[in-house]
Amino acid sequence: MRTSTIAAIATPPGSGGIGIIKISGPQAVAIASALFRRAGTVEGGREYRSHRLYHGNIVDPRSSETVDEVLLSVMRAPHSYTCEDVVEINSHSGGLLLQRILKLVLEQGARLAEPGEFTLRAFTSGRIDLTQAEAVADLINARSESALKVAAAQLDGEMGRQIGALRDSIERALSMMYACMDFGDEHGLDDTIQEGLVLLQENVMPALEKLVRRYEERRYLRSGIRVVIAGRPNVGKSTLMNRLVGHDRAIVTPVPGTTRDIIDHQFVLKGVCVILVDTAGIRQSNDPVERIGIQRARKAIRDADLVLALFDASLPINEEDLELVEMVRAGRPAIVVFNKSDLPPGGAAEKIGKAVPHLRRVAVSALYERGIEELKDAILQAVVGDRDLDSESKLIPNQRQAEALRATRQAIQRALAGVPETRWVETIVQELELALERLGEITGKVRSEDAIERIFSHFCIGK
Numbered sequence: 171m172r173t174s175t176i177a178a179i180a181t182p183p184g185s186g187g188i189g190i191i192k193i194s195g196p197q198a199v200a201i202a203s204a205l206f207r208r209a210g211t212v213e214g215g216r217e218y219r220s221h222r223l224y225h226g227n228i229v230d231p232r233s234s235e236t237v238d239e240v241l242l243s244v245m246r247a248p249h250s251y252t253c254e255d256v257v258e259i260n261s262h263s264g265g266l267l268l269q270r271i272l273k274l275v276l277e278q279g280a281r282l283a284e285p286g287e288f289t290l291r292a293f294t295s296g297r298i299d300l301t302q303a304e305a306v307a308d309l310i311n312a313r314s315e316s317a318l319k320v321a322a323a324q325l326d327g328e329m330g331r332q333i334g335a336l337r338d339s340i341e342r343a344l345s346m347m348y349a350c351m352d353f354g355d356e357h358g359l360d361d362t363i364q365e366g367l368v369l370l371q372e373n374v375m376p377a378l379e380k381l382v383r384r385y386e387e388r389r390y391l392r393s394g395i396r397v398v399i400a401g402r403p404n405v406g407k408s409t410l411m412n413r414l415v416g417h418d419r420a421i422v423t424p425v426p427g428t429t430r431d432i433i434d435h436q437f438v439l440k441g442v443c444v445i446l447v448d449t450a451g452i453r454q455s456n457d458p459v460e461r462i463g464i465q466r467a468r469k470a471i472r473d474a475d476l477v478l479a480l481f482d483a484s485l486p487i488n489e490e491d492l493e494l495v496e497m498v499r500a501g502r503p504a505i506v507v508f509n510k511s512d513l514p515p516g517g518a519a520e521k522i523g524k525a526v527p528h529l530r531r532v533a534v535s536a537l538y539e540r541g542i543e544e545l546k547d548a549i550l551q552a553v554v555g556d557r558d559l560d561s562e563s564k565l566i567p568n569q570r571q572a573e574a575l576r577a578t579r580q581a582i583q584r585a586l587a588g589v590p591e592t593r594w595v596e597t598i599v600q601e602l603e604l605a606l607e608r609l610g611e612i613t614g615k616v617r618s619e620d621a622i623e624r625i626f627s628h629f630c631i632g633k
């Protein structure tokens with residue numbers, strides 16, 4: 171099948187300093203040179219050297235009209251993003267202008283690229299693996315410093331190298347098992363089986379465990395932490411939300427039951443993305459709308475990475491406070507926040523302090539903006555702990571990779587747990603083959619069309 175030549179506008183819509191039209195494929199140079207007239211030449215000049223920048227004009231071949239003054243860069247296969255011939259036209263930027271140049275390029279025989287198709291070609295040609303393709307999308311979509319660093323760490327292929335090393339070990343163990351299947355135990359091959367199992371136990375399992383644990387403990391560096399503000403009506407949840415995000419996001423009134431829906435807002439706290447969620451005050455209510463809001467609040471608390479359990483320090487404790495205490499008592503990551511500390515104490519703080527002595531407590535006044543910095547520190551401390559984010563490795567699997575790692579781990583666990591009896595080696599072999607397959611899906615060595623489609627559908631056109 172002949173590879174098509176694809177083209178797209180690679181810069182974002184709107185006007186700006188420069189706009190780039192990217193062309194990739196066997197016809198890239200021919201298409202560009204049909205439209206490009208090099209400065210100082212009449213014919214256009216047909217010789218283009220790789221990795222050079224050429225100055226000239228884009229000319230409409232039908233009318234000979236000059237469309238724009240541009241810089242043309244040529245990157246010959248295989249030394250380009252896609253490993254194909256790539257030409258980039260750097261023009262002035264403006265929606266109409268870029269569309270016009272793109273139209274000329276398409277008229278010369280290029281096809282409009284699908285979302286992520288340039289990166290897909292980089293993957294298909296073997297220049298990058300799937301984890302690196304995912305890193306490209308993550309880099310583009312990163313909303314916090316930490317997400318950016320995680321993406322950059324994955325872009326250089328370290329994940330692929332670690333997965334490759336695991337594959338090598340599993341393949342070694344597998345070849346030992348094959349040997350035993352072929353020759354039976356007549357040559358004392360039981361030792362070989364044992365050696366293979368030890369390799370899995372001591373080499374492969376710890377590395378798998380480590381990667382899965384990094385996902386569980388550090389995934390917030392990629393996707394952010396979900397922090398949910400909970401508490402009975404009127405304790406000041408929405409006021410606190412507004413203080414933490416720095417503007418009036420949620421409605422605040424003295425009427426209990428003001429917030430009825432889930433309100434969320436993202437902000438970056440010392441480089442980590444926080445998704446802060448304000449909820450409806452939890453109480454018994456006959457209002458059908460409020461009741462739905464309260465159900466949603468309960469669900470949000472269950473799904474939270476961290477709960478800010480808010481209490482009104484100026485009041486005595488009541489039934490509704492106790493329900494919240496119950497929800498956070500059972501090991502859920504939570505910080506107890508006593509609000510309205512500008513008012514005389516009403517007794518709630520003491521009682522709650524006794525009920526959940528293991529939880530960190532912070533006193534604030536959301537209204538007068540007191541204790542907010544301390545609360546922010548406590549939030550970070552609760553998720554990050556004392557670890558130095560800058561110095562530790564940023565190699566953190568994403569959800570897709572973590573699922574495949576878990577499946578690999580399970581297969582090897584089953585292989586290790588088998589009872590030595592007839593067909594024992596066959597079972598081990600089956601499990602190891604499955605493990606290799608799941609591991610191969612991470613880097614794309616084993617092609618899973620579903621995964622590939624899902625990954626590239628997150629890209630924009632032109633990348």
Ligand SMILES: Nc1nc2c(ncn2[C@@H]2O[C@H](COP(=O)(O)OP(=O)(O)OP(=O)(O)O)[C@@H](O)[C@H]2O)c(=O)[nH]1
Pocket residue numbers: 401402403404405406407408409410421422423424425426427428429430449450451452509510511512513534535536537538
């Ligand atoms: N004195 C004092 N009043 C506060 C403080 N924080 C909030 N309030 C007041 O308490 C009332 C309720 O505040 P909200 O932020 O709407 O409370 P809420 O928890 O979101 O209430 P619901 O949405 O009804 O559940 C408002 O009148 C706020 O001005 C505080 O720190 N000190």
Ligand SMILES: [Mg+2]
Pocket residue numbers: 407408409420421422428429449451
């Ligand atoms: Mg509210």
